[in-house]
Amino acid sequence: MDFDRVYREYVDLIYRFAHRLCGETEAAKDIVQETFLNAYKGLKDFRGESQLSTWLYAIASHACIRMRRKRKGEPDRELSLEEFIPTSDGEFKLQIPIDGLSPEEALQNKELRRILNQAIETLPPQYRMVLVLRDMEGLSAKEVGSIMRLNERAVKSRLHRARLFVRKELSNKGLTATLPKKSNTKQK
Amino acid sequence: MASKVPTQPGTRKPTHPGHGKRHCLKILQKLSLYLDDELSGEVCTEIRAHLGACPNCEIFLDSLRQTITLCRHCQPHTLSSSDRAILRRQILKSAASA
Numbered sequence: 645m646d647f648d649r650v651y652r653e654y655v656d657l658i659y660r661f662a663h664r665l666c667g668e669t670e671a672a673k674d675i676v677q678e679t680f681l682n683a684y685k686g687l688k689d690f691r692g693e694s695q696l697s698t699w700l701y702a703i704a705s706h707a708c709i710r711m712r713r714k715r716k717g718e719p720d721r722e723l724s725l726e727e728f729i730p731t732s733d734g735e736f737k738l739q740i741p742i743d744g745l746s747p748e749e750a751l752q753n754k755e756l757r758r759i760l761n762q763a764i765e766t767l768p769p770q771y772r773m774v775l776v777l778r779d780m781e782g783l784s785a786k787e788v789g790s791i792m793r794l795n796e797r798a799v800k801s802r803l804h805r806a807r808l809f810v811r812k813e814l815s816n817k818g819l820t821a822t823l824p825k826k827s828n829t830k831q832k
Numbered sequence: 833m834a835s836k837v838p839t840q841p842g843t844r845k846p847t848h849p850g851h852g853k854r855h856c857l858k859i860l861q862k863l864s865l866y867l868d869d870e871l872s873g874e875v876c877t878e879i880r881a882h883l884g885a886c887p888n889c890e891i892f893l894d895s896l897r898q899t900i901t902l903c904r905h906c907q908p909h910t911l912s913s914s915d916r917a918i919l920r921r922q923i924l925k926s927a928a929s930a
Binding site: 663669684736750761 | 856857860861863864865868870888889891892894895896898899900901902903904905906907908909910911915916919920922923924926927930
């Protein structure tokens with residue numbers, strides 16, 4: 645298998661993934677470099693038991709974990725379902741005015757993009773990785789499990805907690821600016 | 833208006849009859865699986881029946897769906913073509929010196 649072809653085909657995917665995981669441009673480039681260096685060394689032994697992309701995601705994930713350990717960040721925090729149960733009527737609704745807007749329209753708002761990115765970056769790493777792989781990269785629970793060395797049940801459990809966390813963070817931050825209304829919305 | 837449920841002093845009143853914390857948690861646990869179409873028909877029917885009777889849970893489900901949709905449409909960061917070339921050179925240089 646030709647390294648250059650692999651690099652051309654997957655560098656953007658791995659960079660996107662790395663940036664979503666670590667939230668920093670230079671760190672993401674470091675992860676890309678480490679991933680493809682390891683891929684270069686291991687390509688001749690790659691037997692195609694998984695998809696090439698899955699293999700690369702796994703290498704990148706482990707690179708990211710190693711980077712985090714070197715930085716000695718805060719210890720992994722477990723999320724419990726109970727912390728996400730609404731305790732008052734106002735907490736059931738997402739406190740962001742995006743009803744009636746497509747996600748693309750809603751995400752044109754810079755502040756919404758900022759608080760969404762912040763919410764994802766604040767997720768404890770073991771949950772962030774599952775959310776990024778499953779909901780943002782679009783991998784199946786089985787593929788995520790093989791990358792993170794988890795069974796599918798554990799993947800689904802972490803994913804659910806990750807989504808609830810992001811939901812709560814979005815709601816707590818709220819939005820100071822009003823999002824633009826749809827152009828075909830009737831005005832009262 | 834929901835009828836009031838008698839409670840002991842110091843305990844929290846549920847926001848809706850049959851919507852106590854334990855029942856809420858039971859539904860909450862399954863919402864991602866429900867949204868991802870990973871539950872049996874029977875369980876989905878049970879959840880839909882609850883949602884039909886509980887506006888708060890229905891609102892919560894909708895908010896979770898919106899959150900997932902936003903995450904899925906989050907704009908990615910991309911590499912410039914010059915960065916791609918620079919990284920490739922660095923990788924091949926490291927590989928050669930290894």
